Structure formats: C-alpha cells, structure tokens
Amino acid sequence: MKTTETPDERSRLALDLARSVAVALEEDLSRQQRVTLVVSGGSTPKPFLQALSAIELPWSRVDVTLADERWVAIDDDDSNDRFVRTHLLINHAAQACFHSLVNDAAGPEEGAAEVGERIAALSWPASVVVLGMGGDGHTASLFPDSEQLSAGLESDETVIAAHAPSVSQPRISLTRHRLMQSRRRYLHLTGEDKKRTLAAAMAGSDVHELPIRAFLDASLALYWAP
Numbered sequence: 725m726k727t728t729e730t731p732d733e734r735s736r737l738a739l740d741l742a743r744s745v746a747v748a749l750e751e752d753l754s755r756q757q758r759v760t761l762v763v764s765g766g767s768t769p770k771p772f773l774q775a776l777s778a779i780e781l782p783w784s785r786v787d788v789t790l791a792d793e794r795w796v797a798i799d800d801d802d803s804n805d806r807f808v809r810t811h812l813l814i815n816h817a818a819q820a821c822f823h824s825l826v827n828d829a830a831g832p833e834e835g836a837a838e839v840g841e842r843i844a845a846l847s848w849p850a851s852v853v854v855l856g857m858g859g860d861g862h863t864a865s866l867f868p869d870s871e872q873l874s875a876g877l878e879s880d881e882t883v884i885a886a887h888a889p890s891v892s893q894p895r896i897s898l899t900r901h902r903l904m905q906s907r908r909r910y911l912h913l914t915g916e917d918k919k920r921t922l923a924a925a926m927a928g929s930d931v932h933e934l935p936i937r938a939f940l941d942a943s944l945a946l947y948w949a950p
C-alpha cells in the first residue's frame with residue numbers, strides 16, 4: 725500500500741540526492757580549495773540533510789549557506805539556520821563552515837547589505853544548489869504574492885528582503901541571479917500535490933504566477949517521491 729511505501733520512498737530519494745550532492749562536491753573539491761553548497765529549509769530536506777551529513781568528505785573545505793531564511797532568532801523553531809545546524813552540521817558535516825543569512829539588524833531590509841556582502845564573498849559559482857518548492861509554486865522566498873518578487877527574479881543583488889501576505893515572518897532570500905550561479909541545481913519535492921504544482925509550472929510560462937518556472941531549465945535535476 726502506498727501509505728506504507730511512502731516513507732521508504734522518501735528516504736530512498738533523500739539518500740539518492742545526498743549521494744549525488746556528495747559526488748558533485750567531491751568532484752569540485754578535487755579541483756578547487758573551497759566549494760559552496762546552498763541548501764533549502766522547510767520540512768522536505770530533513771532526511772536529505774541527515775543522509776548528507778553522514779557521508780565522509782573534506783567538509784572543512786565546504787561552505788554551506790541557505791537559499792532563504794525567515795528573519796527570526798537563530799534558535800527560533802522556524803529558523804532555517806537552526807534547521808541546518810540540527811540536521812546537516814552533524815556527523816562528518818560538523819566540519820563544514822556555515823554562513824547564516826541573518827545578522828543582528830532589526831529586519832531584512834536593514835540586514836541585507838551585510839548578509840549579501842558576506843554571501844557574495846563565498847566561492848561562486850556554487851557547486852550545488854538544492855531548491856525546494858511550496859504548493860503555491862514559490863521557491864527560496866520568491867513568493868507569487870510578494871511585492872519583492874520582481875526584484876528577486878530580476879535583480880543582480882545577492883539577496884533581497886522579502887515579505888508576502890501568505891507568510892507571517894519577514895524573509896531574506898537569495899535572488900534568482902545568485903541561485904543560478906551554480907554548477908548544478910536540484911529540486912527536491914515530495915507528495916502528489918507538489919507533483920501537480922510542478923506539472924502546472926511546466927505547462928506554462930508566467931514566472932509571476934509560479935516563480936519556480938524561473939528555474940525550470942534543462943539543467944535542473946528533479947528529485948521527487950510520493
């Protein structure tokens with residue numbers, strides 16, 4: 725029955741993705757001193773991050789950052805920073821160097837310049853960007869109902885401050901421009917609802933309706949399980 729198969733399929737998917745990402749990082753680490761890995765928050769990546777953390781790599785040469793973040797304290801339950809520290813920066817990956825998308829500023833507008841400068845100083849193009857997607861077709865914090873969506877899709881800054889009526893907390897997000905500065909991009913999704921959203925995204929072209937469309941090119945590797 726599907727209900728009993730689903731967790732296994734999701735675990736297998738997470739492991740497959742972790743192995744692909746590890747191979748990619750290792751390949752780039754054989755040619756350059758430092759590599760950048762961009763991961764997403766949310767709930768889907770948890771088993772992937774845990775699986776990746778258990779793979780032996782020269783992690784001390786890996787810079788990890790996030791596709792986006794909620795502007796909350798780093799010990800808040802909703803913090804992606806905390807999520808990455810809990811699920812990725814453990815086991816072998818405890819040696820990686822994590823770069824937060826938040827600072828002490830009052831909000832993302834005030835903090836974005838410093839964060840952008842720090843993140844831009846990492847090694848680009850990133851080796852790997854792992855994106856997630858919401859049921860509304862957002863990725864990172866590029867939300868369809870956000871006033872900052874055009875900036876997120878078109879600006880050549882590294883990060884933008886973002887707000888959207890559909891989400892309660894202010895956000896900071898890497899821009900499309902920065903996320904596309906990557907050698908490999910993966911989209912990690914689970915569930916039938918997201919499969920339907922992805923199919924709708926593939927069937928049209930308005931990036932403002934479903935922002936994930938701005939990332940759907942031939943080089944995006946899709947990792948989906950029921």
Ligand SMILES: O=C(O)[C@H](O)[C@@H](O)[C@H](O)[C@H](O)COP(=O)(O)O
Nearest residue numbers: 765766767768856857858863864
């Ligand atoms: O929540 C976040 O931190 C990310 O901003 C977001 O883009 C995420 O990848 C999607 O919302 C999917 O989230 P789930 O994996 O929780 O469905």
